[in-house]
Amino acid sequence: DLVPIDQRRKKLHNMVEDLKGSIRVFCRVRPLSKKETGQGDSSICEAVDQMTVKVKEEQFLFDAVFTPGTQDEVFEDCRDLVQSAADGYNVTMFAYGQTGAGKTFTMYGTKGNEGTAPRTIQEIFRVTAQGSDRFSYTVSGSMLELYCNNIVDLLSKANPSQSKAKLNIRQEKNGNVSVEGLVEEECSTADELMALLERGNEQRTVAATAMNSESSRSHLVLIIKIISVNKETKEVLKGKMLMCDLAGSERLKKSEVTEHQQTEAIAINKSLTALGDVIEALTKGGKGVVPYRNHKLTMLMQDSLGGTAKTLMFVNCSPASSNLDETFMSLKYAQRAKKITNTATKK
Ligand code: ADP
Ligand code: MG
Secondary structure, three states, X not given: XXXXXXXXXXXXXXXXXXXXXXXXXXXXXXXXXXXXXXXXXXXXXXXXXXXXXEEOOEEEEOOEEEOOOOHHHHHHOOXXXXXXXXXXXXXXXXXXXXXOOOHHHHHOEEOOEEOHHHHHHHHHHHHHHHOOOOEEEEEEEEEEEEEOOEEEEOXXXXXXXOOOOOOOEEEOOOOOEEEXXXXXXXXXXXXXXXXXXXXXXXXXXXXXXXXXXXXXXXXXXXXXXXXXXXXOOOOEEEEEEEEEEOOOOOOOOOOOOOHHHHXXXXXXXXXXXXXXXXXXXXXXXXXXXXXXXXXXHHHHOOOOOOOOOXXXXXEEEOOEHHHHHHHHHXXXXXXXXXXXXXXXXXX
């Protein structure tokens, strides 16, 4: 049966109210490309209702399923997270999936059809303008990529081939995570923050070329901090949004023959496995040790994943029959993030 849209929104709202430590997962299935249609691919993903997708006779339940939905619709279900960040929460949004599945489209989108990051930026400045009679806000941005276990500062003016200089992750006593020496620029308008994002993206291309790689082989992380000071009480709240466009989750391809490509693939696999392990530990109620320290990716996210942080995971899927195995594996990975793990019913 179809879940009515207002019922889904109500559920989302309730989840936000007590989202502490839990992880919201949205599945987004992109359309078949012309090339795929041309080569005879058919669609293997069936949306059973607004929260369920079926692949290979197996059903996967998420907080929302978009097939693919519009950028507007997707953002409507993310918008509340921006308010949370302005209220002093740490928020993470990340996109998981194989290369070509729609991660960058979802996170960044295209000119005129912007994804969640540009919309988040607009929303941050709308929310902070709205609250400006009671609070004074400071917004700042940083951008980095994690490539083969090295953090590359995308806003640093240094030559990207030299910026491999190791940046270390520090955890302060209060639990806050920071990257030592990472450029952090204050932005007073949405345009300024957008310009920063574009600069980081350009730098990423330069860095990829210098490292003889592609952007799909690294994790891209945009960090936006929002500090608010209550004008009356002087109380200070620090919120942070981490937006990650993860490296492609596909397994090593047979065509990836060079040692360099294999090293990259192994590094990606290690990091995504570490992330999956952290997510699984968190969904078990955080009892026992959450293995954040297994990887730089999860160390970066330590204060933004679990605890009181609010997390939204996108699992981006290709519907093409030729991508069946990767799509199925992505859905399985994403399903680990849901508390109810026994909803996948085999028929
Ligand atoms: P990824 O970042 O996961 O490698 P991309 O976001 O680059 O994948 O998407 C691959 C291709 O599919 C791009 O040409 C993109 O424009 C297209 N695409 C992805 N998602 C959608 C969508 N929801 N609607 C239309 N086109 C999409
Ligand atoms: Mg991409």
